[in-house]
Amino acid sequence: MSWIREGELNLLERLFANILKAGPMPKHVAFIMDGNRRYARKRHVERQEGHTQGFDKLAETLRWCLNLDIHEVTVYAFSIENFKRSQEEVDGLMQLAKEKFLRLLDEQENLRKHGVCIRVLGDLTLLPDDLQRLIAKSVVATRAHNKCFLNVCFAYTSRHEIANAVKEMAWGVEQGLLHSSDVSEALLSQCLYSSRSPNPDLLIRTSGEVRLSDFLLWQTSHSCLVFQSVLWPEYSFWNLCEAILQYQLNHPSLQKAWELHRESQAMQQLEADRSCVAELLHHRSNGKPVDSQARQTALLRYAASREERVRRFLCTLQQKRDAFFDHMSGPTVLA
Amino acid sequence: MALVYEFVWRVLHALLQLQRTIITWLRVHVWKWSGRLWKRATAALLVSLALGFPSHKKIGTQTAKRVSRRVRLGTDGKALEKLPLHVGLLIVEDDHQYTDIANLVVWCMAVGISYVSVYDNAGVFRRNNSRLMEEIMKQQRELLDPEKRRTSLELISHSSEQQEPVLSCQTVVKVLSPDDGKLSIVRAAQQLCKSVEQKERTSTDISVPLLDSLLRESKDIPDPDLVMKFGPVDSTLGFLPWHIRLTEFISLPSHKDVSYEDFLSALRHYAACEQRLGK
Numbered sequence: 001m002s003w004i005r006e007g008e009l010n011l012l013e014r015l016f017a018n019i020l021k022a023g024p025m026p027k028h029v030a031f032i033m034d035g036n037r038r039y040a041r042k043r044h045v046e047r048q049e050g051h052t053q054g055f056d057k058l059a060e061t062l063r064w065c066l067n068l069d070i071h072e073v074t075v076y077a078f079s080i081e082n083f084k085r086s087q088e089e090v091d092g093l094m095q096l097a098k099e100k101f102l103r104l105l106d107e108q109e110n111l112r113k114h115g116v117c118i119r120v121l122g123d124l125t126l127l128p129d130d131l132q133r134l135i136a137k138s139v140v141a142t143r144a145h146n147k148c149f150l151n152v153c154f155a156y157t158s159r160h161e162i163a164n165a166v167k168e169m170a171w172g173v174e175q176g177l178l179h180s181s182d183v184s185e186a187l188l189s190q191c192l193y194s195s196r197s198p199n200p201d202l203l204i205r206t207s208g209e210v211r212l213s214d215f216l217l218w219q220t221s222h223s224c225l226v227f228q229s230v231l232w233p234e235y236s237f238w239n240l241c242e243a244i245l246q247y248q249l250n251h252p253s254l255q256k257a258w259e260l261h262r263e264s265q266a267m268q269q270l271e272a273d274r275s276c277v278a279e280l281l282h283h284r285s286n287g288k289p290v291d292s293q294a295r296q297t298a299l300l301r302y303a304a305s306r307e308e309r310v311r312r313f314l315c316t317l318q319q320k321r322d323a324f325f326d327h328m329s330g331p332t333v334l335a
Numbered sequence: 336m337a338l339v340y341e342f343v344w345r346v347l348h349a350l351l352q353l354q355r356t357i358i359t360w361l362r363v364h365v366w367k368w369s370g371r372l373w374k375r376a377t378a379a380l381l382v383s384l385a386l387g388f389p390s391h392k393k394i395g396t397q398t399a400k401r402v403s404r405r406v407r408l409g410t411d412g413k414a415l416e417k418l419p420l421h422v423g424l425l426i427v428e429d430d431h432q433y434t435d436i437a438n439l440v441v442w443c444m445a446v447g448i449s450y451v452s453v454y455d456n457a458g459v460f461r462r463n464n465s466r467l468m469e470e471i472m473k474q475q476r477e478l479l480d481p482e483k484r485r486t487s488l489e490l491i492s493h494s495s496e497q498q499e500p501v502l503s504c505q506t507v508v509k510v511l512s513p514d515d516g517k518l519s520i521v522r523a524a525q526q527l528c529k530s531v532e533q534k535e536r537t538s539t540d541i542s543v544p545l546l547d548s549l550l551r552e553s554k555d556i557p558d559p560d561l562v563m564k565f566g567p568v569d570s571t572l573g574f575l576p577w578h579i580r581l582t583e584f585i586s587l588p589s590h591k592d593v594s595y596e597d598f599l600s601a602l603r604h605y606a607a608c609e610q611r612l613g614k
Contacts, residue, residue, distance in 0.1 A: 158580070160543055162546070163541060166528075188524060210583050213581065221573045225569050225571070245347075257568070
């Protein structure tokens with residue numbers, strides 16, 4: 001089964017989709033696709049069959065999202081914690097991933113037509129070599145596409161992602177690109193694997209579990225969380241609509257809370273800049289008082305130089321990340 | 336056509352809002368009505384029992400009610416199969432009722448929960464910390480047995496206070512605001528980058544356990560096992576992003592006039608949840 005499923009909605013679904021679209025729509029939806037194994041048990045089929053059907057459901061859901069004008073989707077495919085499962089199941093999942101990424105490389109033309117960009121978020125070095133290479137090839141092949149985005153979290157946990165972002169910033173400090181005082185909430189967000197995506201507006205978890213299981217903890221702090229009891233392979237268009245309706249009901253309050261958060265974030269940045277400038281001026285003037293005009297100019301100049309530093313650091317970081325994928329997908333590694 | 340769609344959308348949303356309001360209203364009012372009956376029945380039973388003893392004092396209905404609650408509070412915690420160690424009370428409403436929150440905190444203490452965190456995204460409770468603590472003390476005096484009253488209250492913002500080693504019931508109450516969430520992660524990151532800047536560490540030393548140990552501060556407070564979310568917003572609104580990795584979220588319509596039965600049913604729901612931890 002392919003990554004993008006062709007096909008349109010039926011009349012009733014189309015009608016309801018249009019009604020939904022009259023309201024505020026999420027631009028980015030994240031899924032925890034839970035319940036494949038329970039589904040397999042329920043239907044008395046092999047566990048692996050449950051996972052395969054789960055993937056097919058993903059392809060179907062992506063189609064619905066496109067029909068609903070949702071252009072970015074993030075899914076939790078494999079957690080670092082999942083390595084604790086039985087060897088047999090882990091091997092099965094790795095095999096499934098290999099098949100699907102091979103398939104993706106075969107379907108490049110189709111992906112180009114739809115403009116699908118695939119990103120894989122996680123610590124790829126934890127994966128078997130051949131899978132790493134396949135993933136890197138898929139990411140590089142679809143990198144230039146910009147109509148819709150599918151982020152696959154693989155060998156991922158949110159804590160690992162946050163710790164990695166801190167590590168990248170510390171690397172920037174080591175390289176002399178950053179000062180430790182430049183570290184801020186905004187900068188940390190831009191060092192996460194998900195730096196190129198906006199925060200998800202809506203997070204959906206299926207199969208009735210009511211926890212985040214170390215998924216996008218940072219990014220979903222102001223997202224609408226919807227827990228649905230349906231098992232993932234049984235997910236339907238109407239389940240998705242129900243979740244979007246819930247998002248729409250939440251929309252005004254979430255908007256308000258986000259504004260409040262943004263304001264306090266801006267305040268914190270200003271505060272940080274002020275204290276840095278105060279320290280600088282104190283050093284320069286040897287304790288003599290500085291008039292407010294000079295202070296204001298120094299503050300503006302400092303903020304500009306900080307922004308420039310951060311911009312340059314983020315550029316370098318992105319190059320470093322791109323280089324990793326280029327290297328992994330290059331012919332030298334494959335040989 | 337677009338106008339028709341928009342009209343239908345508005346009607347649909349009005350209906351959903353209405354449904355939500357009705358459900359909340361029913362929950363509060365039907366419970367109050369049936370709760371009163373139930374309480375009266377227990378009180379009557381207890382009074383008759385008390386009167387049955389040879390050396391009795393006449394117990395009024397008022398006292399009997401309180402006795403019944405005390406008894407229940409003590410045994411309910413033990414009756415549950417699994418009790419969370421750390422409960423987060425997440426308020427996502429514009430209204431802030433100190434008495435109701437104090438009640439919830441005291442119920443947590445009574446069933447034997449060791450850590451309670453109270454959070455709202457505007458930081459209202461944090462700013463009015465002392466008022467909330469006062470209210471908690473007051474509710475505690477009213478609701479709990481004398482020997483259980485010596486629960487230590489410790490605030491994260493005034494952590495210099497030493498905890499007394501008291502009886503089995505020891506609860507730490509923390510009042511949190513968004514500053515304890517992402518901002519604390521940023522502070523830890525700054526601290527680590529500073530130590531890298533001063534060549535005390537290298538960037539490769541940074542790992543999940545290291546960051547975790549910084550965010551846990553010196554205290555040995557576990558991650559929240561359960562968050563009870565009160566209010567109509569389906570979001571964590573910045574509640575401790577690092578710490579809610581495995582937290583179960585249970586949603587209640589409002590903390591206003593929340594009943595002990597609602598609280599207990601949330602705990603029962605939690606006790607029934609199974610955690611697979613990735614397996």
